[in-house]
Amino acid sequence: MAKMVVVRFWTPVQGFFYVTPNGLAPKGDIYCTHDKLTDKVSDDVDAELIDKTNLTPDLAHLVRCAALCNMSSIYQRDEKDVVIEDDKKVPELDNEDTESDDWIASGAPTEVALQVFAHKFGMGKPDLENSGWELLAEYQFDSTIKRMTTICLDKNTGLIYAFTKGAAERVIQLCSNMSTEADRAPVLENVNVLAAKGLRVMAMSYRKLDLPSDVTAEELQQGSRDDIERDLTFLAICGIYDPPRKESRQAVREAHRAGISVHMLTGDHEITATAIAKEINILNKNLSDADLKRLVMTGTAFDAMTDETIDALADLPLVVARCSPETKVKMIQASARRNNIAAMTGDGVNDSPSLRIADVGISMGKNGSDVAKQASDIILTDDNFATIIRAIAEGRRIYQNMQRFLLYYWILLFSLAIVVLVCLAIRDPAGRSAAPMSTLQMIYIYIAITPPAGSLSTQPASKTVMKEPPRPPTESIFNREIIMDTVAYSLGVTIVCLVAFLVPLYTIGDGVGGVNCDSDYVAGACDSFYRGRASLLVSFTLSSLVVMVHCRSYRNCEWNAAGIRETLRSKTFVGTFIFDIVTLVLFIYIPAVAIQGFRMMAITWEWGLDMGLVLFIILYGEVFKWAKRTFLKPMDSGAVDFDNEDGDSNSIKSG
Structure with missing residues (x-):
């Protein structure tokens, strides 16, 4: 996939910020645009250039959260060609951005985007570690609760902090400064604003822990995660742009022409998922609200449906947002009951159950986990949907x-x-x-x-x-x-x-x-x-x-x-x-x-x-x-005419 990059963020105190995108290169300015969400900074926009050397306490905590609640790394190419973690080679992310050719990265693309964001402030993980910050413990991302937390020690002050990031609707429930509907309303409203731009939205928060500075990692891991992830202080929501490959839209159009239904099951917010699906032609831009409601739903709603209810649907939803591994398995099973041949793509450990049961499991060769590769039938070496x-x-x-x-x-x-x-x-x-x-x-x-x-x-x-x-699987x-x-x-x-x-x-x-x-x-x-x-x-x-x-x-x-x-x-x-x-x-x-x-x-x-x-x-x-x-009936009678840019019927059955 193309490089993810943080392009916007919003804080309750100062409003919207614009981040100059520059691929993997940790360069670019940050502007506060207050109550205006802008796609670029120009003379007619009231924008305040942020002094990276003089951040407010909340902004400083936000950048630390982005850097430390993060398992990714970025390096200049001449410093290290391959990143080594736990004696295993981590594949470098495919770099298509000529401006960031001097940089390589390892880790999940979302975390890489946040790490680059922190580096733009001169506060990347290596900088913070060199200045006295130490990672003590980590609660890994859990697709069920949709968040992750790290516990870090500031050796300069002896204070210990928990940094938590994850889905906004999950994180704000744990924040003490978001205890009322009035507090949460502007956050959720702006989550929708960023999501409507097709941005992946990540909520950032922190908490100062009342723990001795000599506490050990073993003691922290033995404690309760719920006890750590409470009374958090909400910091911001970050909008991460995940640009689709330039050939993805055409590839989806070709799939539709071939009678192949493309479904997107993602952990993104529902509005983000809808915007991305429209951008790459999974959804028609001109769909009515009723059709959108029929073709787009959340993982929670899909999981709550019985098999009988799903089978009664005219079409399986094309977009399922905030889905869990169980959601993907349920979708594959629903497709099988309709006698469809289902191919599943995935890169994470959580994708392995659905990769295993799909008719064709396709894992990502560059950024896929070893578990996903072992569970799949095919490894996609270039991580490109168009190749499929x-x-x-x-x-x-x-x-x-x-x-x-x-x-x-x-x-x-x-x-x-x-x-x-x-x-x-x-x-x-x-x-x-x-x-x-x-x-x-x-x-x-x-x-x-x-x-x-x-x-x-x-x-x-x-x-x-x-x-x-597609020909029927039973056809001779x-x-x-x-x-x-x-x-x-x-x-x-x-x-x-x-x-x-x-x-x-x-x-x-x-x-x-x-x-x-x-x-x-x-x-x-x-x-x-x-x-x-x-x-x-x-x-x-x-x-x-x-x-x-x-x-x-x-x-x-x-x-x-x-x-x-x-x-x-x-x-x-x-x-x-x-x-x-x-x-x-x-x-x-x-x-x-x-x-x-x-x-x-x-x-x-x-x-x-x-x-x-x-x-x-x-x-x-x-x-x-x-x-x-x-x-005789034309051989291509099952095809959909996409000569019109928006000519997506969204009613094609996979075969």
Whole structure:
């Protein structure tokens, strides 16, 4: 993901503050804009530049809370390339911001943003530790109570402080200076104001503990967390901007086109989650309040619903805010009951249960925890949602190419089988069946059709591959389209082969004139039979190349100008065509090879017949595709049209 950064914060005493964003680089000014929330500082904004060396006590505690209630670290690249914690390498965060290329970070992105914020005041964790602050104990973030706390000693004064950060609605309940509704109302109101800007909102607080300075970490850990996290003093709410990757919005649009429903389950505030979902196209910006209420809910509300109530919903909510690990599991289970295939992405330890039970668990390779990686089926090495969509497209391409490959073989093998069966009726004067192809011809055909089949297996994805609805998981590879194509093209190739064989057989002669022509050539008596075999071999071999081109697309025209250009750019097609023509000429016109080996002989006017039959199979295939385009349901009928920027239906079922 892109770099999170603190861009706003609000305190009860001074109001809003604007923080100049600069990626990971701990540089930038801080302005107090009082009661005005601004996106930038300009001449028409009443902004007071904050003197970082002369902070008010509350601001100083806020910065200490951001730095010390924090397990992340940032370093200049030339100082330390890899951060080592507890003898384990912590992956550095992906840096896409050229202004912060000199800095690397380790830890959760939210905490990194707060650590950078503290460094901008010259009060990052290393600075505070060097000036006498010491971390004594930590209560890790708990997704159930949505907060974390650290206990720190100020060696200069001997005082011990608890610093707590977390979800605003949870933290203010523990603050003594937020004991009444009148106290809490402006905080919650401004939480909504920041959240509406798409910012992640974090509440910061502290408490001075009445503990001796020589208290040990073991004694603190043995105490009650609830006893520490009480009577806190509320400091501020911080707005953290989590910029989506520039390709995320387009990736979501492509997912919708492909019939894939994208759901966002997040720990963010409901308003923040809604704003982000609209920004990246999970939600339509023009949804009515009623639709928003239906498609957006909190984890608490979702968890309170019974399975029967969830199953009765027209659609599963697209956004679930303030959700817990149990919420994600419940969503996966609800999706499974609707017979959907669910892919779950996650990076934290808390995501591991849902990653485990999802049909496809996808963990983050750069910033994901080891537990999440072990619980997942796939590790996403670049932590990029768009890569998942590209992987889906690639999976569909591979599946389509498998179908094309098999379809090509089935068409040719079925048509050959039909030709052989039909020709069982052709007898020589002794009453023996005369096979339309010799053994060596069959071997040659197998060799000739193999390169085109291989070419079909490596074709690029069709233009509609991500506009088609997901196929049902129970659907066989022998779907209706494949069966129709197999029957239709096999019939066409069969007609070509029978005409190519029977016309010379009964035009030059009156059927098979010699006895046992398969093993003994009798001049004159076997000529029509041998020329029919040669004509059949030519027409079938060239028709196999035509069928290969037809198989590139189930319904699109391939024998137009664009299709022919693409065909001529195919090295496999051109190479196979040259190979076929050269070998056919050699094998047909070298008498010893033709008569004694392939049991066929040179042809003349039959070339014209074969070329006409090749033209027939070209037209036959294009007419068949036209009929499918005209009379059958479009293959991309399950897609959603997103040509309009806000054209999100939000009613797509995942498949």
